Amino acid sequence: MKVLGIETSCDETGVAVYDTGRAGAGALRAHALYSQIALHAEYGGVVPELASRDHVRKLLPLIRQTLAEAGLAVDELDGVAYTAGPGLVGALLVGAGVARSLAWALDLPAVAVHHMEGHLLAPLMEDDPPEPPFVALLVSGGHTQLVAVEAIGQYRLLGETLDDAAGEAFDKTAKLMGLPYPGGPQLAKLAEQGRPGAYRFSRPMTDRPGLDFSFSGLKTQVLLAWRDSDQGADTRADIARGFEDAVVETLAIKCERALDAAGCDVLVVAGGVGANRRLRARLQQMAEKRGGRVCFPRPELCTDNGAMIAFAGALRLQAGQHETAEVKVAPRWDM
Numbered sequence: 001m002k003v004l005g006i007e008t009s010c011d012e013t014g015v016a017v018y019d020t021g022r023a024g025a026g027a028l029r030a031h032a033l034y035s036q037i038a039l040h041a042e043y044g045g046v047v048p049e050l051a052s053r054d055h056v057r058k059l060l061p062l063i064r065q066t067l068a069e070a071g072l073a074v075d076e077l078d079g080v081a082y083t084a085g086p087g088l089v090g091a092l093l094v095g096a097g098v099a100r101s102l103a104w105a106l107d108l109p110a111v112a113v114h115h116m117e118g119h120l121l122a123p124l125m126e127d128d129p130p131e132p133p134f135v136a137l138l139v140s141g142g143h144t145q146l147v148a149v150e151a152i153g154q155y156r157l158l159g160e161t162l163d164d165a166a167g168e169a170f171d172k173t174a175k176l177m178g179l180p181y182p183g184g185p186q187l188a189k190l191a192e193q194g195r196p197g198a199y200r201f202s203r204p205m206t207d208r209p210g211l212d213f214s215f216s217g218l219k220t221q222v223l224l225a226w227r228d229s230d231q232g233a234d235t236r237a238d239i240a241r242g243f244e245d246a247v248v249e250t251l252a253i254k255c256e257r258a259l260d261a262a263g264c265d266v267l268v269v270a271g272g273v274g275a276n277r278r279l280r281a282r283l284q285q286m287a288e289k290r291g292g293r294v295c296f297p298r299p300e301l302c303t304d305n306g307a308m309i310a311f312a313g314a315l316r317l318q319a320g321q322h323e324t325a326e327v328k329v330a331p332r333w334d335m
Ligand code: KG4
Pocket: 119, 139, 140, 141, 142, 143, 166, 167, 168, 170, 171, 182, 183, 184, 185, 188, 271, 272, 273, 274, 275, 276, 277, 302, 303, 304
């Protein structure tokens, strides 16, 4: 089964073809991404209307390019999957409209995919994928959640952030220290040059039981430290390192707790912050200590992409699920 996946929930246009007839990582026949970063950079954040218009411009050429890379004609597809939410409503409607029209014209089933379920399943596209049950840490720009995955499609929320998501905290902290948009990856890069321990920030909500997170106070701690500092390049790197260590340590502590609570030793990590090198190393170390396993997608499949949507759609179609021809999106949607 060859499924086209379309992702347009925010500022990346992602398209991919997933082929269930092929094994492991080879099942991803092609994937392409067009990032709108340059378009939004001068505004310091995503401008929803500009995002929608750019998806309109880029989506069809990207679909053609992806099919060509996969060596497939459009009539060789078996289904079309698209992100139906959560996300920016205008941006979602572009992907939904194109996906539904294509499915209708080609007489194919269409599948509406939850963006976070796409992230959650992304690690399963790699070779030697883990089988449920496992615990998933979802860390993106909009979400920070710990989820017990009992089976594909059967999810139980163990904990989530009460305020900022981890990626959002990275982005806001980067911005307050004057780093350009999008700040998260830049802050992580800067932290590589910082000295560990030069600044120490708290590990929020780790001193009490529970699996929820809170990252907004951390941002305020950084603001105060930055304001009282010489604001030089070395200091900025040291603060970035202190902030990253605090986030990574907090996530690691809660992941370990979630594994204990779920009585499980397999952790799956997904979402943009899953690309963070220090987080990957720290969770790897934790898994080794427990004699367990941690699974990440390759970094380019941690951030938004069409591959995870194609894959989630393929699993849904294999299970015999798809919807009627209605174009439907849900900007806010619980998984
Ligand atoms: O999953 P994603 O691409 O989009 C959402 O669904 O939100 O995640 C984007 C988030 C941004 O907040 C970005 O700053 C963060 O992931 N991010 C990182 C890194 N790469 C992306 N945060 C920390 N370290 C990174 N290397």
